[in-house]
Amino acid sequence: MKASSSHAANGIALLASVVVLAGCNQSGDNDNSQATGQPTSVVTKSSTATPSSESELASADSSSAIVESDEQDADSDGKTAVQQGKPQESCTDNIAAREYQDHAAEVPPPSSGEWDIDLSSFLENQPCAALSWAVLVPTYIVDGNPPTQTMLFHNGRFIKTVSQEPTYPPYIRRIDDSTINVTWDWPKPGEPQAAPTGRSVATFRWDDQSESVVMEGELPPD
Secondary structure, eight states: OHHHHHHHHHHHHHHHHHHHHHHHHHHHHHHHHHHHHHHHHHHHHHHHHHHHHHHHHHHHHHHHHHHHHHHHHHHHHHHHHHHHSSOOOOOOHHHHHHHHHHHHTTSOOOSSSOEEOOHHHHHTTOTTSSSEEEEEEESSOOSSSOOBEEEEEETTEEEEESOSSOBSOEEEEEEETTEEEEEEEEOOTTOOTTSOOEEEEEEEEEETTTTEEEEEEOOOOO
C-alpha cells in the first residue's frame, strides 16, 4: 500500500509538471506572437499613412496653385476690362465717329436746346490720337459765349468730358499726340459776355502708366 501511494504521488507530481510546462510554453508563444504582431501593425500603418499624407498634401497644393492662378487671371482680366472699357480694336475714323456719336448723345444737354453733334469738327482733331477731343455746342446759339462741353477720347475711345457742367467756349491747341492745351475766356462779374477778361488754362495729358487723363491747371468758374 505504501508503494502504491508513492507511485501515485509521483505520477501526480509528474502530471502537474507537464501541465505547468505546457502553460509556460503557451504563454511564451502568445507573448512572442503579440510581440511580433505589434511592430508589424505599426510598421504597416506608418508605411501606409506616409505616402497617403504626402499624396493628399501634394494634391491640395496643386489644387491651391490652380485656384490661385485662375484668380490671378480673373483679376488681371477684370483689371483690363475696367481700364479699357471695351475690347481693343484698331482705331479708324469710322470706329471713332461711331464712338463719338454714341456718347455725344449721352452728354447732359445745355439748359436750353440740344447739342449740335458736328461730326466733321471731331474728325479734324486726329480722332485716333492718344488724346483727342470734340466740342459740343448748342443747336441754337443766343450770344457769342454759348455753353459748351468738351469730350475727350483715347485712340478713338470716349474717356470723359473735361467737366461735369458746360463751360464757356474753349480754345484748344494740340501739344503732341497725347497732350492738349485748353483755354477758356470768361466774363468777370459786371463784364459783358462779348468782352470777357477772365481766363482759365488747363493741360490735359493721356498717361499710359495710369491709363487715364491727367489735368494740370484750372477749369473756368461755373
